[in-house]
Each structure stands twice: as C-alpha cells, then as structure tokens.
Amino acid sequence: MLKHAILYPSFLVAGCIALLIGIFGGSFAWFFAILLLAAGMTAWGAFDIRLGYFAHAFFRKKYHAEGRIALTFDDGPSPHTAEVLRLLKAYQFKATFFCIGKQVLAHPDMAKQIIDEGHVIGNHTYSHRQSFGFLKEKDVVTELERCNVIIQQSVGKKPKFFRPPFGVTNPSVAKAVQHTKQQIIGWSNRSLDTVTWEEDKIYQRVCKKLKPGDIILFHDTSQRTVNVLKRLLPYLQKNGYISVSVDDLLNLHAYEQ
Template identity: 60%
Template structure:
C-alpha cells in the first residue's frame, strides 16, 4: 500500500491516489471491527487442528445475576469456560467472581467500564481501562489476568499499544452466537452449531436468561457430539494469569 502511495504521488495520478486512500480506509475500518484479521495486533481467536474434539465457551460482560445459572449448567456437564469480566461488574458481584474461580473456570479482562467509546480512546485511556479492571479482579479473586478481550471486538493502534505495554494477550472468537442480538433461542443455537468446528472459541454473554436457555440446550448437544468444553488457556496452552 505504501508503494502504491509513492507511485501515485510521483506519477501525479490523483485519481489513483484517492482510490488507494479509500481502499486503505476501507481495510482499516474492516480491520478495526473484524477481530479475526489481527490487523493491528496479534489476536488469538481459535485453536488450529486441536488434538482432541474441544471448544472454548467464553462469556462476556458479566458477572451478573445470570452468571450463577450459567455456572450451575457448566458444573452439571463438568465443562470449563472463560469469563471476560467488566471491572465495575466485578465490583458489584465479587462473590460471583470468586465462584467463577472456585468452580475451576478462568477469569479475564474485558475493561473497567465497557464504554461504547472504546474505539475512540487514547492509548493512555485504554491503559487506564485495562489496568483498573485488572486491579479490581486482582483485589477480588487474587489473580491478575493476562487475557484481554476488547469490547465490541474493536482493535486499533491505541488498543494495540496498550496491550503491548501491559503485556496482555488479546483473545477474540471464531464463533459468534449473536446471543445479545438474536431474540429467537433456536436461531442462536442453530447459528452456533451450523459452523461449529473443533478448536472454536465461542462468544456468548452471561447477561441474559436467553443465553442461559440456549446453554441448557447446547451443552447436552456438545456432549453428545463428543466435544469437551475447556478454558481458553487450556485450548491455546497459554498462561491466563501473571505469575
């Protein structure tokens, strides 16, 4: 792309220059919103060719009153999951955050406030969001997460710099349930199962009864298909916490 710019400027082809610029802007916007591209930073979003038939269920935006029923269901099937928690929700529900850990699941960073402006924050502001969340989690459950998932899956140069400076690992997803968007539980179920592959990281939210209902149907189906649900750290063989 840089070469194209240089060529465009030297050749004086303004039409070509403008076209190149628009294409670059398009790619940058797409890169900012499709976490799988890893356009700005390295993003782990699935396990390629896993040895066993396994997937990682991930739950964003909790803890909430819907987290305990999610934990009950996971316990019934002896499945492990990863919870990307919002710092201020950990402050609201410290006991639930502790249960996530004591039930054998992994807790991870999903920023302090989950602001809708996340894509527009400066590097310093992103660092503050990530550090405040980690400070709260660490004070609550005595673990300091190294896994981070950006709100809305947004990545950009500020997020990339913040992640690099704090030494975090960015976790995306390969299977997006759209459980907060789709109202029909069976449609959510079909959407997840239709493209399910071993090694998938599945994005869900422990924030609605709908997701609890979907889980009640999907967990027995996964078990019947021979899948084991494991934490992201076990799936990817990464450390979820600072030493």
C-alpha cells in the same frame, strides 16, 4: 497474515505514486481508489479480530484440538451468571469469563464463584465504554489496569487474557496490551446472542459453524443466552465436544505468574 505494519507503508507509497500520476497525468482516480482501499482495510482490520491486522489475537486452536472447544462469556458477572455456572457444572464443562471491572465490583461473590468452580477470568476493561475504539493508548491502559486491580482484589489473580470490547483492535489497543503485557483473545464462533432475539437462531448459528478448537463468544447477561445453553450443552456432549478454559485450549497461562 495481513498486518497493519506491512500494509500501511505500502498504501503510503502507492498513494504517493497515484498522487503524482494525478498531478502530472490529470486523473486522480487511482489516488481515490487507494484512499478508499486503505480506509476499508483499516475499518475491516479494526473490527475483525481474527485478521491480526493491528495486534496479534488468539482466536482458535488450529491443530490437535480433538473435540475441545472453549466457551467464553463476556460482559458479566451479572445476575444470570449463577445459572450459567450451574449449567456448566452439570455438564462438567469449563469456561472463560471476560469480566468488566465495574461488574466485578457489583457482583464480587459471583467472580469468586467463577474461580472456585474451576473457570477462568479474563479482562474486558473497567467500564466497557462505547467509545472504546477511539480511546488513546493511555486511556486504554487505564481501562485495562483498573480492571486488573479489581479482579486481583476480588479473586487474588491478575489476568493475562484481555478481550477488547466489541472486538476492536487498533494501534492504541496494540500498544496498551504491550504495556500491560496481556494477550488478546478473540473468537472463531460468534453467537450474536446480544443482537439476535430468537434463541433458536442463536443455537443454530453456533452449531452450524462448530469445529474442534473453536473459541465461542457468548454473553452471561441474559436469560436468552441461558436458554440457548440449555440446548447447546447437551448437544456438545452428545457430539463428543468438551468445553475447556482458554488457557487449557491454547496452552497459555491465564494469570500473571
């Protein structure tokens, strides 16, 4: 697995050698090539949570999943969460909701209903700031802790799972989750339900990539997603898949013991 801790010193050494070659050989081509490669790798590592470049993230169950997948819903609770819960109940599927603290404050009854119906709640920061990828460690910790407190006050459980907004990981996020002792949960199947407007395309995209052990990313924030679920849930059932919560899929604890 690619790791920032291994590659960063390698880039540094290679960069220094290339700089010396430039100074004494007259061509800085290698130096700029390494600089470009390091910048590219940093950006790729920050936005592809599966690489585990800056921090370890669980993103699927590799072995012995036996038709089990985990549906996950980010950015709620919202007025659409009730319909998502109704559909999950109809198919007896369990899911994991990565809630934004502010949204839990706005819809506390919905957060309680998620728990009462046997689903799991994870942390998706207090405010889901657009600038999340540029926050310092202490600001990421504040975002995590404020969300933890709100979830604990609303449903009586302190989440262990954290999903970074936009799937961004970087050194600040890596240190922050060490501080709050939380685990990063990514995904292996992304519906793109917030950027694709056509419901059929979202449905086809998820089905085409579907494998046992998948963690599937949705957002419980639109009627579009609800409509996709109305097709997807019967498809999953017909093809022998069941959705379980992330803790169940990965054999982890969802809440602080």
